[in-house]
Amino acid sequence: LSMLSQLDEAIDRGEVWVAYQPKLELSTRRIIGAEALARWTHPDKGPIAASEFVGAAEQNNRIGKLTDFVLDQAVAAAAQLNQRGIDFEIAVNLSARLLTDKGFTLRLSALLARHRLAPERLTLELTETAALTGGEGLDMIMRLRDLGINIAIDDYGTGLSTLDYLKKIPANEIKIDQSFVKGVVDNRSDRLMVQSTIGLAHSLGRKVVAEGVEHREILDLLVEMDCDIAQGFAIGRPMSLESLTKRLASGR
Ligand code: G
Ligand code: G
Ligand code: MN
Ligand code: NA
Numbered sequence: 001l002s003m004l005s006q007l008d009e010a011i012d013r014g015e016v017w018v019a020y021q022p023k024l025e026l027s028t029r030r031i032i033g034a035e036a037l038a039r040w041t042h043p044d045k046g047p048i049a050a051s052e053f054v055g056a057a058e059q060n061n062r063i064g065k066l067t068d069f070v071l072d073q074a075v076a077a078a079a080q081l082n083q084r085g086i087d088f089e090i091a092v093n094l095s096a097r098l099l100t101d102k103g104f105t106l107r108l109s110a111l112l113a114r115h116r117l118a119p120e121r122l123t124l125e126l127t128e129t130a131a132l133t134g135g136e137g138l139d140m141i142m143r144l145r146d147l148g149i150n151i152a153i154d155d156y157g158t159g160l161s162t163l164d165y166l167k168k169i170p171a172n173e174i175k176i177d178q179s180f181v182k183g184v185v186d187n188r189s190d191r192l193m194v195q196s197t198i199g200l201a202h203s204l205g206r207k208v209v210a211e212g213v214e215h216r217e218i219l220d221l222l223v224e225m226d227c228d229i230a231q232g233f234a235i236g237r238p239m240s241l242e243s244l245t246k247r248l249a250s251g252r
């Protein structure tokens with residue numbers, strides 16, 4: 001629990017920052033946006049893994065402050081890029097727990113208005129959990145969609161992944177988990193699963209993002225499979241806003 005009280009203080013002290021991992025649209029070969037990922041650089045311990053502090057914060061109901069911080073930074077960054085004439089979408093990870101927080105949609109609309117970012121430029125990434133199909137969680141998702149905010153199902157294939165879930169959640173985007181993407185070249189089942197997920201998602205009118213694209217060979221195969229967007233080390237690692245801005249200016 002001490003790490004958690006430290007996390008809130010670390011945010012106030014400016015030790016927590018946001019990294020941006022580029023998302024490549026395969027049809028245009030253009031970077032259309034990025035996923036925001038929290039980073040904590042401790043003054044003594046150095047970088048602390050996000051899986052560690054995000055997981056601890058989620059389990060102890062302390063994810064609110066971190067989420068507000070990441071959302072504020074990420075929305076501000078996307079707004080700034082769009083105001084400079086660069087079409088740019090931002091994706092932020094959202095813990096399903098926050099879907100029961102009544103004030104969340106109101107705070108989010110205020111945030112978008114304050115930074116003057118169109119809601120269509122924001123995607124919230126949710127992992128597949130039972131919380132989402134329950135009445136309260138689903139109501140919140142509907143309200144977010146009504147505001148114009150996009151919803152992505154993150155780590156698709158590793159959670160519940162029932163057809164019922166896919167039918168009920170009005171997600172705009174399906175992010176296929178890296179564990180399936182890594183095997184598309186060499187493993188027949190991984191390739192068939194990625195291919196059929198793309199087909200299913202497209203027939204439901206959703207876009208598909210492949211995560212964890214580490215090699216050029218995988219990227220080429222995803223293009224052949226009609227995947228929409230790719231994300232991974234082959235395209236770019238999570239980076240500072242400064243590096244991302246340079247990358248966007250270079251047009252690669
Ligand atoms: O980028 P990295 O491998 O360190 O991320 C580890 C995990 O932490 C991933 O599951 C990622 O979705 C999650 N994560 C990173 N930043 C945030 C955040 O701001 N909010 C939430 N809820 N999860 C995050
Ligand atoms: O759970 P979520 O998908 O939000 O987490 C994304 C995590 O995957 C982040 O921690 C990010 O750093 C990591 N990641 C992104 N691209 C790659 C990749 O190409 N290979 C590997 N091994 N990890 C990646
Ligand atoms: Mn994610
Ligand atoms: Na993921």
